[in-house]
Amino acid sequence: MFLSSRAKLNQCGYLFLRRFKGTLVIAEHNEGKVVPITYSAITAAKQLGSEVTVLVAGTETSSVVSEVSKAEGVNKVLSADNEAFKGLLPESLTPLIIASQKQFSFTHIVAGASAFGKNLIPRVAAKLDVSPISDVIGIKNADTFVRTIYAGNAIQTLKAKDAVKLLTVRGTNFAACALGSSGAPSEKAPACEIKNDISFWINQELSKSERPELTSAKRVISGGRGLKSGDNFKLLYELADKLKAAVGASRAAVDAGFVPNDMQVGQTGKIVAPELYVAIGISGAIQHLAGMKDSKTIVAINKDPEAPIFQVADLGLVADLFKVVPEMTEKIDQYISK
Amino acid sequence: MSMRILVGCKRVIDYAVRIRIKPDKTGVVTEGVKHSLNPFDEIAVEEAVRMKEKKLCSEIIAVSCGPTTCQETLRTALAMGADKGIHIEVDGKDYETLQPLHVSKILAALAQQEKVDLIILGKQAIDDDANQTAQMTAAILDWPQATFASKIEKENGNLKVTREVDGGLENISVKLPAVVSADLRLNEPRYATLPNIMKAKKKPITVKKPSDLGVDVSSRIEVISVEDPPTREAGTKVESVDELLEKLKALGRI
Numbered sequence: 001m002f003l004s005s006r007a008k009l010n011q012c013g014y015l016f017l018r019r020f021k022g023t024l025v026i027a028e029h030n031e032g033k034v035v036p037i038t039y040s041a042i043t044a045a046k047q048l049g050s051e052v053t054v055l056v057a058g059t060e061t062s063s064v065v066s067e068v069s070k071a072e073g074v075n076k077v078l079s080a081d082n083e084a085f086k087g088l089l090p091e092s093l094t095p096l097i098i099a100s101q102k103q104f105s106f107t108h109i110v111a112g113a114s115a116f117g118k119n120l121i122p123r124v125a126a127k128l129d130v131s132p133i134s135d136v137i138g139i140k141n142a143d144t145f146v147r148t149i150y151a152g153n154a155i156q157t158l159k160a161k162d163a164v165k166l167l168t169v170r171g172t173n174f175a176a177c178a179l180g181s182s183g184a185p186s187e188k189a190p191a192c193e194i195k196n197d198i199s200f201w202i203n204q205e206l207s208k209s210e211r212p213e214l215t216s217a218k219r220v221i222s223g224g225r226g227l228k229s230g231d232n233f234k235l236l237y238e239l240a241d242k243l244k245a246a247v248g249a250s251r252a253a254v255d256a257g258f259v260p261n262d263m264q265v266g267q268t269g270k271i272v273a274p275e276l277y278v279a280i281g282i283s284g285a286i287q288h289l290a291g292m293k294d295s296k297t298i299v300a301i302n303k304d305p306e307a308p309i310f311q312v313a314d315l316g317l318v319a320d321l322f323k324v325v326p327e328m329t330e331k332i333d334q335y336i337s338k
Numbered sequence: 339m340s341m342r343i344l345v346g347c348k349r350v351i352d353y354a355v356r357i358r359i360k361p362d363k364t365g366v367v368t369e370g371v372k373h374s375l376n377p378f379d380e381i382a383v384e385e386a387v388r389m390k391e392k393k394l395c396s397e398i399i400a401v402s403c404g405p406t407t408c409q410e411t412l413r414t415a416l417a418m419g420a421d422k423g424i425h426i427e428v429d430g431k432d433y434e435t436l437q438p439l440h441v442s443k444i445l446a447a448l449a450q451q452e453k454v455d456l457i458i459l460g461k462q463a464i465d466d467d468a469n470q471t472a473q474m475t476a477a478i479l480d481w482p483q484a485t486f487a488s489k490i491e492k493e494n495g496n497l498k499v500t501r502e503v504d505g506g507l508e509n510i511s512v513k514l515p516a517v518v519s520a521d522l523r524l525n526e527p528r529y530a531t532l533p534n535i536m537k538a539k540k541k542p543i544t545v546k547k548p549s550d551l552g553v554d555v556s557s558r559i560e561v562i563s564v565e566d567p568p569t570r571e572a573g574t575k576v577e578s579v580d581e582l583l584e585k586l587k588a589l590g591r592i
Contacts, residue, residue, distance in 0.1 A: 116504070154359055201508075207505060255523075262502070299586070
């Protein structure tokens with residue numbers, strides 16, 4: 001009796017799996033921790049309406065597997081440990097993803113639209129001979145997606161005709177999934193030969209900062225050419241620390257060497273959508289607006305009343321930043337909610 | 339060893355133009371709008387020319403896929419120092435749905451035909467913002483990829499590439515042949531001088547069709563609509579720091 005009902009259940013499960021082959025999310029991780037955009041990718045995967053499998057590949061994956069298996073909505077975690085995955089080079093990861101795809105026939109493969117996802121997903125897509133969809137901001141249904149083109153100045157809705165859909169998703173448009181207490185089951189990813197003798201990871205030079213990470217911060221303060229020097233950015237850091245904000249920059253400030261390029265917000269830098277974005281000494285070129293115009297509240301401080309940034313700012317202050325930024329830092333304690 | 343380099347040159351609406359959406363929402367108005375070489379491709383061409391100046395490269399081949407007007411874009415690359423151009427003619431409907439996957443197959447076929455050692459492309463085109471072509475070309479050829487490059491050095495026959503990643507920089511080494519995609523900070527592209535523009539007119543441009551390379555350009559996506567993004571409500575100007583902070587507090591932002 002028990003056996004036969006179990007057999008039936010298995011059969012149902014089997015049919016279920018056959019009809020809905022599910023979505024594979026490629027987990028991004030660094031130094032044994034899940035990178036937050038992975039949780040946004042899981043949210044996007046859930047919207048596709050079928051089972052969600054997460055693939056964790058690396059040199060030592062156990063801590064990442066236990067972390068990501070707690071994400072709500074994840075049905076299964078595949079793990080693959082191999083020295084060849086050092087630095088997560090796409091030349092090594094691609095054969096693993098192709099092997100997983102062969103075994104499980106996913107309908108969708110999803111990753112966050114970070115430097116990692118953008119580097120990897122198109123390589124996998126070409127191997128599968130499909131056209132990937134980059135930086136998706138909305139999912140209408142399993143084959144219809146929304147994305148921006150022309151630096152965020154146009155919104156394109158498209159239908160993907162390929163059998164397998166490969167997507168990178170914009171982290172700021174999909175809230176991170178919740179983390180539960182119980183973990184999804186994990187298993188070893190399909191075995192495949194990973195031999196990469198064409199690319200070699202040497203090292204990373206990461207900018208160290210105590211401040212929140214730019215793309216996930218609730219508040220962001222950004223500086224532009226108006227700051228005049230790298231030293232003057234400390235005015236922004238002082239204000240940012242009181243607000244627990246991340247600090248960003250325009251391309252002009254990066255090109256002038258005021259700050260490192262990983263702080264750049266814009267079409268070619270990071271895309272942010274915090275609750276509060278304060279643009280200081282930034283004119284507001286199209287390319288910068290592409291990276292921040294979905295922020296909830298935008299404040300602009302600029303001495304030029306004609307600066308385009310004022311056209312998107314909710315609150316604008318026409319003033320010399322060197323006077324008003326220190327004044328804000330001094331007065332903010334009286335206003336800030338504890 | 340002296341390399342043969344292939345560079346990709348996409349003709350796009352100039353970066354400074356404020357684009358307009360067609361009233362029927364099928365796309366963006368391109369007729370009568372200023373076009374130029376995609377800024378990231380300009381950087382790719384500049385890098386190839388610098389490699390040639392350092393005697394690391396023997397020939398630079400510039401490629402563009404699209405309508406006849408792409409030949410102007412190729413002339414820009416030739417004026418910057420590329421040696422010859424290849425125009426892959428794609429028109430009309432096929433051009434509207436031409437995607438990175440198609441361009442990658444074309445570039446891969448050309449790379450083999452022309453026996454190149456290195457392909458340098460821009461990291462993304464500023465119109466479709468896809469950021470895919472370099473990665474896909476590398477995949478089709480089974481070559482290594484070094485994307486978002488901000489520094490390229492030749493080291494023991496390999497290329498050592500500094501990549502711009504989320505937290506900072508990453509250094510990798512790739513074996514040749516390889517595909518590299520250029521980030522903004524790789525270099526400062528030169529302006530073509532008038533004598534070089536004149537010389538570029540004499541450089542050869544070969545015209546081919548995707549079918550000559552055995553590439554099928556049938557569309558893999560259907561564009562349902564192209565629309566304006568939501569516009570933001572006009573904001574207000576405040577007079578003082580106190581007023582600004584009061585309003586932010588009232589909004590619950592601080």
